[in-house]
Amino acid sequence: MKTQKISEAVVRRLPIYLRFLNDLAMKNIMTVSSQDLGQKLDLNPAQIRKDLAYFGEFGKKGIGYDVAYLIEKIRQILKLDRHISVALVGAGNLGRALCNYNTYLRNDMKIVAVFDAMPSKAGETINNLTVQPMQEMKATLSQLGVRIGIITVPAMEAQNVANQFVSCGIEAILNFAPVVIKVPPEVRVHHADFTTELQSLAYYLD
Amino acid sequence: MKTQKISEAVVRRLPIYLRFLNDLAMKNIMTVSSQDLGQKLDLNPAQIRKDLAYFGEFGKKGIGYDVAYLIEKIRQILKLDRHISVALVGAGNLGRALCNYNTYLRNDMKIVAVFDAMPSKAGETINNLTVQPMQEMKATLSQLGVRIGIITVPAMEAQNVANQFVSCGIEAILNFAPVVIKVPPEVRVHHADFTTELQSLAYYLD
DNA sequence: TAGATTGTTAATCGATTAACAATC
DNA sequence: TAGATTGTTAATCGATTAACAATC
Missing domain, CATH: 3.40.50.720 (NAD(P)-binding Rossmann-like Domain)
Structure with a gap:
């Protein structure tokens, strides 16, 4: 996790990603692309990739993002991994x-x-x-x-x-x-x- | 009122201005400057002047804004002058x-x-x-x-x-x-x- | 007149989007 | 290999802030 100032807009989108990823996990969907996410959440795929890239390289080129792994990472970022x-x-x-x-x-x-x-x-x-x-x-x-x-x-x-x-x-x-x-x-x-x-x-x- | 596309950020601030202006009116305060508003609402005075200027010239140079008049205008802008x-x-x-x-x-x-x-x-x-x-x-x-x-x-x-x-x-x-x-x-x-x-x-x- | 404050232009800052090399 | 998709740079777009002439 880089020490860069993250904009408020980015932070406000992370919980929205997280919520949707949880939905996917419940449906046993393993992988998701920024394209999919963008379409479902009405956001630009490039923006989603950029948002996530502030915090690390969470995806796999040619594949997309592993749903469970991304959930884990976003929870860490938002400090929701503790109570x-x-x-x-x-x-x-x-x-x-x-x-x-x-x-x-x-x-x-x-x-x-x-x-x-x-x-x-x-x-x-x-x-x-x-x-x-x-x-x-x-x-x-x-x-x-x-x-x-x-x-x-x-x-x-x-x-x-x-x-x-x-x-x-x-x-x-x-x-x-x-x-x-x-x-x-x-x-x-x-x-x-x-x-x-x-x-x-x-x-x-x- | 000009026919320019007004940004969402501006529109979201208008109700906040309106609410505070209503408070001032209840306290019988007649006039307010962008400086005052900015201080009370934690906003940059230049931003407040610019926001309002999208819709017209509501203030008086050297004086500030007439509270009652500005309330009326913002209500019109937000279409709150009708039910x-x-x-x-x-x-x-x-x-x-x-x-x-x-x-x-x-x-x-x-x-x-x-x-x-x-x-x-x-x-x-x-x-x-x-x-x-x-x-x-x-x-x-x-x-x-x-x-x-x-x-x-x-x-x-x-x-x-x-x-x-x-x-x-x-x-x-x-x-x-x-x-x-x-x-x-x-x-x-x-x-x-x-x-x-x-x-x-x-x-x-x- | 002197002081205050607007409306507005220009400068800065920041966020979004497009494009593409890297690579799975 | 061919197709898909990331991470990232560059380009664009938009919003905020500073500065100041106009003027009450």
Whole structure:
């Protein structure tokens, strides 16, 4: 693995490759070409080859990529070869919905703790997880070794939750609240906001 | 408004500008500079000016942008100055959660119909909406003038739902299912997938 | 007038695509 | 060997940023 700066666009495509490769593996398909991948994922084959080549030579000329081997490699690249613990703050509808993806995330990632600022929510159960009050966050996160945080609270509270995550040593945040949150540069934030997504779609209506 | 092809990146930022401008308006702030906006939204001021300049001259040199006027203009650009009806298929946890954003979307967009393939779900109520069986989709969508569709079904059913949306004349789709769906070129698809989002975050852990 | 800030051009930077030698 | 497909370089395309004249 070279020490070159990999663009965000590349990193965002890797999980998409991985997901499709897993599908192929389930169908007992052993080998796949960049051509196949590109067609199924609506991407340029050259782009797929280039993306993968940033990290090593995973294919065989004239043959394509070995599905199982490529899965293994992408999981390594994305650090999904170890278990990663995730915490979620905001036990509302969206938070509950996301907790149900735990099964989908297989072994690699799992939401292992849920918090909510409303004392009345504490003690509720979501998918085998007990909602905890915010005061317990620091202790719980360090005990469980949580590295990624998810924010599903209302916009007004999001920055505050982000600050708490940061002070607990969280390394990356996925923010669903409809507001831009600020964190120190060493913490990675992705915004996943349903409302802006929907509004940008409207632009493309005739 | 010029007839130039506007990049996707620009269109995705417009709703973020709009959201922040609405915040300013609520605080009775009348004017804002690209400098201010850039600082609050973590964007380069030159980029913000350029984004807006694609659509017209909305600012005043030496002064900045009039908040109310800019809101009006961006709403026009995004076609949010008229009402847009949205339908959702998949009345699971995530679908239910998204329906609760209706209040957040103000007047401009609204989820007006919910469908589910499981007959047992039909008749359930979510946020004043009654879940309908798939057979009623065509009639309901044309009756309500629905133009955008949201998919919150399991991956396996997503393509099938997309096909039905397309045959009902839907113009844009927001897909939450963890699979790449294919549609004719005149239909716009955005993918909003929680699992790939989370997996790409893992890459940035040390 | 002096200071501030836009709109826009030019410069830079980065990402995608095409092309092809290498090779299975 | 002939056909297929990679890895990689070069060409293209596009997006971001800097700089500054225009002007409020």
